[in-house]
Amino acid sequence: MFKTEGNRLIREYDSEKVWIEPWGSDSLRVRATFLTTMEEKDWALLPVEDNEATLEIKEDQASITNGKIRAIMTAAGKITFYNQNGDLLLEEYVRNRKNVKDFCSALKIDAREFKANLGGDFQLTQHFESNPEERLYGMGQYQQPYLNLKNCTLELAQRNSQASVPFTLSSLGYGFLWNNPAIGQVTFGKNITEWTAKSTKQLDYWITAGDSPAEIEESYAKVTGTVPMMPEYGMGFWQCKLRYQTQEELLEVAREYKRRELPIDVIVIDYFHWPTQGDFRFDPEYWPDPEGMIDELEQMGIKLMVSIWPTIDKKSENYQEMLQKGYLTRTEKGIRITHDFLGNTVYFDSTNPGAREFVWEKAKKNYYDKGVRIFWLDEAEPEYNVYDFENYRYHLGSNAQVGNIYPMMFSKAFYDGMTEEGQENVVNLVRCAWAGSQRYGALVWSGDIDSSFESLKNQFTIGLNMGLAGIPWWTTDIGGFHGGDPNDEDFRECMIRWFQYGAFCPVFRLHGDREPHSEPLGASGGGMCPSGADNEVWSYGEEAYQIFKKYMQMRERLRPYIRRIMEEAHEKGTPLMRPLFYDFSHDLETWKIEDAYMFGPDLLVAPVMNQGQRSRTVYLPSGCKWTNAHTGTVHEGGTYVECDAPLDTIPLFLIEGADLSIQER
Numbered sequence: 001m002f003k004t005e006g007n008r009l010i011r012e013y014d015s016e017k018v019w020i021e022p023w024g025s026d027s028l029r030v031r032a033t034f035l036t037t038m039e040e041k042d043w044a045l046l047p048v049e050d051n052e053a054t055l056e057i058k059e060d061q062a063s064i065t066n067g068k069i070r071a072i073m074t075a076a077g078k079i080t081f082y083n084q085n086g087d088l089l090l091e092e093y094v095r096n097r098k099n100v101k102d103f104c105s106a107l108k109i110d111a112r113e114f115k116a117n118l119g120g121d122f123q124l125t126q127h128f129e130s131n132p133e134e135r136l137y138g139m140g141q142y143q144q145p146y147l148n149l150k151n152c153t154l155e156l157a158q159r160n161s162q163a164s165v166p167f168t169l170s171s172l173g174y175g176f177l178w179n180n181p182a183i184g185q186v187t188f189g190k191n192i193t194e195w196t197a198k199s200t201k202q203l204d205y206w207i208t209a210g211d212s213p214a215e216i217e218e219s220y221a222k223v224t225g226t227v228p229m230m231p232e233y234g235m236g237f238w239q240c241k242l243r244y245q246t247q248e249e250l251l252e253v254a255r256e257y258k259r260r261e262l263p264i265d266v267i268v269i270d271y272f273h274w275p276t277q278g279d280f281r282f283d284p285e286y287w288p289d290p291e292g293m294i295d296e297l298e299q300m301g302i303k304l305m306v307s308i309w310p311t312i313d314k315k316s317e318n319y320q321e322m323l324q325k326g327y328l329t330r331t332e333k334g335i336r337i338t339h340d341f342l343g344n345t346v347y348f349d350s351t352n353p354g355a356r357e358f359v360w361e362k363a364k365k366n367y368y369d370k371g372v373r374i375f376w377l378d379e380a381e382p383e384y385n386v387y388d389f390e391n392y393r394y395h396l397g398s399n400a401q402v403g404n405i406y407p408m409m410f411s412k413a414f415y416d417g418m419t420e421e422g423q424e425n426v427v428n429l430v431r432c433a434w435a436g437s438q439r440y441g442a443l444v445w446s447g448d449i450d451s452s453f454e455s456l457k458n459q460f461t462i463g464l465n466m467g468l469a470g471i472p473w474w475t476t477d478i479g480g481f482h483g484g485d486p487n488d489e490d491f492r493e494c495m496i497r498w499f500q501y502g503a504f505c506p507v508f509r510l511h512g513d514r515e516p517h518s519e520p521l522g523a524s525g526g527g528m529c530p531s532g533a534d535n536e537v538w539s540y541g542e543e544a545y546q547i548f549k550k551y552m553q554m555r556e557r558l559r560p561y562i563r564r565i566m567e568e569a570h571e572k573g574t575p576l577m578r579p580l581f582y583d584f585s586h587d588l589e590t591w592k593i594e595d596a597y598m599f600g601p602d603l604l605v606a607p608v609m610n611q612g613q614r615s616r617t618v619y620l621p622s623g624c625k626w627t628n629a630h631t632g633t634v635h636e637g638g639t640y641v642e643c644d645a646p647l648d649t650i651p652l653f654l655i656e657g658a659d660l661s662i663q664e665r
Contacts, residue, residue: 022051033202044435140165161447221573225439236265241535278316281366283526327355352395360417451480467575
């Protein structure tokens with residue numbers, strides 16, 4: 001029943017094979033299958049050197065210990081995990097008579113439930129016992145206001161504004177990665193935890209134990225990768241809107257920033273600057289001299305970022321070749337159209353190495369060789385017109401079985417191409433991610449979200465959970481994407497509060513589809529798409545402009561600090577923005593705080609997220625003193641303080657001993 005192969009513990013019973021082996025320090029990887037052989041795909045995980053592990057086999061159970069984590073598997077197949085102190089971390093849920101020594105039940109529920117799909121492979125459900133007092137964080141990006149995900153049900157699928165990154169950090173002292181790219185669901189119930197995959201060949205998860213959230217995050221980063229070092233231009237202000245329609249319009253905006261002596265590092269060309277989707281090149285009618293444009297921007301100290309869509313129009317000059325070579329996503333039923341925005345299009349198959357190379361070569365010829373060094377990888381989920389996940393098929397398999405890996409492979413296509421060209425410190429903006437995307441330079445933003453205070457509250461929790469899921473480079477469309485009239489006083493207030501918050505996000509980026517829209521410039525190519533209203537910092541009135549300028553200058557003064565925390569993200573996987581408990585886990589009160597965060601180790605940020613609010617309560621963690629960055633008032637830690645928050649002020653507190661240039665000196 002039990003045997004060992006090197007450091008791997010194996011249990012074989014009937015048709016099931018279970019492997020448990022060390023995978024990184026203080027960590028174990030668990031795989032199981034009912035097929036004849038175990039697949040060796042690592043998915044999100046990186047190969048690791050063999051760890052020294054202690055294996056022990058007895059008559060009624062076997063165990064494996066790797067540093068601070070120990071797994072015990074009974075003869076009946078139940079697995080339980082403990083830390084180095086013998087504390088229970090996670091326990092499989094079994095309700096079956098054959099497991100008499102553990103729990104006798106007539107329910108006939110096994111921990112690992114493989115139900116055969118007609119035609120092959122399995123629907124998988126993994127059951128774990130639930131601790132009702134446990135708090136769970138991470139899992140990526142879900143448009144909801146809950147930081148603690150306990151008692152939540154989450155779809156394991158990618159959608160516009162939703163990014164499933166299936167790693168969770170537990171208050172009990174473990175981290176858990178569902179290392180399976182299948183479409184599915186997780187329920188963190190009060191009575192049970194259940195992970196499901198609609199179609200899969202095997203179970204695969206990774207678990208680590210640690211004495212602090214930071215230790216757990218760093219172990220996770222070691223086995224899935226860290227972000228590159230953020231280049232200098234990534235630390236400042238990025239200007240974007242939907243959409244600059246011509247080369248001259250974009251250049252005039254850049255010139256105006258320079259005339260006003262405003263700091264700006266990146267400006268962006270959004271979608272439909274191309275003749276046809278899938279051509280991967282500028283439309284010469286509206287962008288006649290890309291090299292000259294890029295040269296002028298470079299002379300102003302501004303980098304250009306260009307939008308790339310993975311959609312291939314059936315009228316594109318590349319469609320027939322990509323179809324012939326098998327580089328396009330397939331549909332199981334119906335007409336082969338997967339997206340129909342301003343054209344009948346099919347997504348390219350990012351899981352196909354040949355397709356990735358093909359798309360990169362087109363982008364290299366038409367953008368990179370002209371001087372573009374940052375790409376905006378939009379529609380990266382991909383955003384099907386209908387999310388019938390089971391109706392699409394990729395090179396690696398059905399979408400139902402591997403679909404969640406699509407955005408990571410999209411990022412990989414451009415990361416591989418850019419690094420092969422010798423570029424270091426690659427960063428590309430992308431609208432979705434999966435576990436491991438960070439190692440391909442993925443800067444994730446939260447998609448096409450609503451322009452409202454309610455939406456701002458959602459982004460607050462999303463940014464923190466994305467960081468804990470291993471994606472430290474994250475940002476939002478400041479002000480939201482959908483709607484918002486720059487002349488509306490209520491929206492101006494929302495915009496100001498969002499801008500203040502955005503100054504203390506990993507990337508500080510202004511974008512949105514503002515009202516009212518302008519008319520298209522033409523009936524074809526890059527002229528056929530309309531544009532939103534003005535979305536520059538001077539577009540919202542003088543009061544807002546002065547506040548925006550204040551925070552742009554504050555962000556500039558913080559560059560040395562931002563550079564330091566970017567280095568920590570690169571070297572250790574440390575989230576730049578994180579809940580208070582990340583740095584102060586000893587203070588139990590910090591685990592309850594869901595309206596403030598740490599931006600790096602020295603700066604506590606308490607955003608204002610309600611219309612009309614002009615003051616708020618802030619909890620300051622215990623063990624040190626805190627200084628109000630605006631007033632200089634010093635407060636004892638372990639206390640709640642009331643602080644003013646007029647429209648031009650976001651509450652900020654410096655930890656004792658910090659020396660940051662918040663105010664102009």
